[in-house]
Amino acid sequence: xxxxxxxALVGVADYKNVRKYTGKRKFYLEQWAxxxxxxxxxxxxxxxxxxxxxxxxxxxxxLFAPATVAEYLGLKVNFAEMVDLGGAxxxxxxxxxxxxxELGICEAVVCAAPGIPIPSNPDRGPRDPNRFYxxxxxxxxxxxTEFDVPYGNVxxxxxYALIAQRYADAYGYDERALxxxxxxxxxxxxxxxxxxxxxxxxxxxxxxxxKMVADPLHVLEIVMxxxxxxxxxxxxxxxxxxxxxxxxxxxxxxEHLTTRSVTYAEDMTVSPVGPAAASxxxxxxxxxxxxxVLQAYDCYTITVLLTMEDAGFCAKGEGLSFVNExxxxxxxTFPVNTHGGQLGAGQAAGMAGGMSQPVEGxxxxxxxxxxxxxxxxxxxxxxxxxxxxxxxxxxxxxxA
Amino acid sequence: MKNESxxxxxxxxxxxxxxxxxxPFWAGLAAQQVRLQQCDxxxxxxxxxxxxxxxxxxPNLTWQDISGEGTLYSYTVAQQPTAPQFAGEEPQLIGVVxxxxxxxxxxxxxxxxxxxxxxxxxxxxxxxxxxxxxxxYFEPS
Numbered sequence: 001x002x003x004x005x006x007x008a009l010v011g012v013a014d015y016k017n018v019r020k021y022t023g024k025r026k027f028y029l030e031q032w033a034x035x036x037x038x039x040x041x042x043x044x045x046x047x048x049x050x051x052x053x054x055x056x057x058x059x060x061x062x063l064f065a066p067a068t069v070a071e072y073l074g075l076k077v078n079f080a081e082m083v084d085l086g087g088a089x090x091x092x093x094x095x096x097x098x099x100x101x102e103l104g105i106c107e108a109v110v111c112a113a114p115g116i117p118i119p120s121n122p123d124r125g126p127r128d129p130n131r132f133y134x135x136x137x138x139x140x141x142x143x144x145t146e147f148d149v150p151y152g153n154v155x156x157x158x159x160y161a162l163i164a165q166r167y168a169d170a171y172g173y174d175e176r177a178l179x180x181x182x183x184x185x186x187x188x189x190x191x192x193x194x195x196x197x198x199x200x201x202x203x204x205x206x207x208x209x210x211k212m213v214a215d216p217l218h219v220l221e222i223v224m225x226x227x228x229x230x231x232x233x234x235x236x237x238x239x240x241x242x243x244x245x246x247x248x249x250x251x252x253x254x255e256h257l258t259t260r261s262v263t264y265a266e267d268m269t270v271s272p273v274g275p276a277a278a279s280x281x282x283x284x285x286x287x288x289x290x291x292x293v294l295q296a297y298d299c300y301t302i303t304v305l306l307t308m309e310d311a312g313f314c315a316k317g318e319g320l321s322f323v324n325e326x327x328x329x330x331x332x333t334f335p336v337n338t339h340g341g342q343l344g345a346g347q348a349a350g351m352a353g354g355m356s357q358p359v360e361g362x363x364x365x366x367x368x369x370x371x372x373x374x375x376x377x378x379x380x381x382x383x384x385x386x387x388x389x390x391x392x393x394x395x396x397x398x399x400a
Numbered sequence: 401m402k403n404e405s406x407x408x409x410x411x412x413x414x415x416x417x418x419x420x421x422x423x424p425f426w427a428g429l430a431a432q433q434v435r436l437q438q439c440d441x442x443x444x445x446x447x448x449x450x451x452x453x454x455x456x457x458x459p460n461l462t463w464q465d466i467s468g469e470g471t472l473y474s475y476t477v478a479q480q481p482t483a484p485q486f487a488g489e490e491p492q493l494i495g496v497v498x499x500x501x502x503x504x505x506x507x508x509x510x511x512x513x514x515x516x517x518x519x520x521x522x523x524x525x526x527x528x529x530x531x532x533x534x535x536x537y538f539e540p541s
Contacts, residue, residue: 129411145414151506151507152482152483152492155483165519268496
């Protein structure tokens with residue numbers, strides 16, 4: 001049962017992350033076409049090889065996104081999927097693509113996550129104040145509209161702060177260790193010219209002296225939104241042999257979610273990473289010590305901490321000392337988010353932030369991570385987190 | 401197109417809009433009474449209000465008056481407004497309270513200074529009037 005490791009990532013593409021984008025604006029459909037063309041070229045495949053797509057929502061069409069994308073790109077596909085799992089969407093796209101390929105219904109699936117601003121709409125209506133609620137729904141009938149929003153528990157900062165505060169009470173809080181996650185990842189970003197904070201290293205003290213946004217979260221422990229976007233191509237073993245680079249097989253996967261609002265999580269300090277990672281490890285026949293690099297979804301420093309604990313890299317409650325005992329840099333004893341993560345490279349809009357982690361995992365295993373290459377990198381664990389530790393997806397990647 | 405005054409109205413504090421299912425909860429708060437649904441079949445407590453019990457999916461739920469006492473499960477002190485609609489209220493003391501019945505809910509902590517907030521502190525309800533609805537806030541007990 002489970003993935004047999006017979007589908008491989010063979011090509012990736014990404015835009016440079018930009019904080020204040022002044023370049024040409026592009027529709028998501030246009031970015032889909034461009035990113036697909038770039039990823040195909042990277043793999044050494046052609047458009048006609050593609051027979052599957054995995055997308056997330058696109059602003060051009062509230063419904064029927066896969067058909068809209070397929071038509072725009074001129075694709076004939078046997079597998080068309082839209083994933084709606086927030087920040088976990090990209091990782092979930094990849095395992096769904098691998099599963100569809102192993103099922104034999106398609107051979108090459110493009111997964112893309114655009115995040116460059118679209119052209120201004122000349123017929124733009126009145127400004128919708130609900131946009132300030134981030135991913136929190138303010139729609140009629142949504143439990144969040146009725147029981148979260150009126151109390152000011154909106155968007156992401158509050159929820160992650162609630163988790164961090166509860167964690168502090170349960171296990172103690174070493175703010176320097178959490179700040180070290182941001183600082184080490186920022187060091188990694190210095191090897192990534194596409195990172196928004198390339199050329200801007202920071203120290204633990206910089207993090208702790210940055211503005212307190214929602215106690216105990218400082219602004220430098222929170223992702224910086226930016227423009228960007230990325231894509232990858234998953235193919236069958238047969239096609240993988242034709243491609244230019246070392247194939248990166250998807251050997252394990254897992255997914256777990258229970259709540260949308262973290263308020264109702266059984267235990268705020270225990271994330272859905274646990275069951276998702278256990279599934280992925282079991283399927284791949286791997287254990288945490290087999291992992292050469294962790295690319296962990298990192299909307300906040302606390303997200304990375306919980307991910308390391310709940311995936312089993314250290315025991316529950318020992319994450320802070322684990323961080324202090326290890327260097328998380330690409331040349332350190334426990335490399336994490338070697339591209340800088342979203343904390344160091346920026347969180348591209350749409351669902352694109354979460355695609356940066358698998359793309360980096362692929363580059364590391366292919367040996368194409370340039371100035372931030374992890375030595376002898378063969379196995380990576382990649383996580384995607386949606387909402388407030390809500391949707392959770394994990395994949396394990398292994399080089400051929 | 402909206403004009404400026406409409407725009408100001410849009411930025412007022414968002415109010416809950418009771419649904420047919422949740423209306424007894426909000427009516428209870430307006431009468432200074434906290435009510436929860438309890439499942440007739442598995443005795444599980446239910447929050448927020450639902451059509452079916454999230455423990456066993458039974459549709460047989462009965463409203464019960466409760467004390468509203470509980471403990472502070474977690475909190476944050478938001479130094480900048482969590483949305484423009486909350487501007488001027490910072491620092492916002494946003495809490496999650498666990499009621500004696502075991503359910504958790506979002507709230508705002510009042511009659512307490514930020515530095516005195518503590519996970520696990522005992523709290524009791526404060527019925528806070530916001531325009532034409534009553535919200536369930538909490539204070540130390």
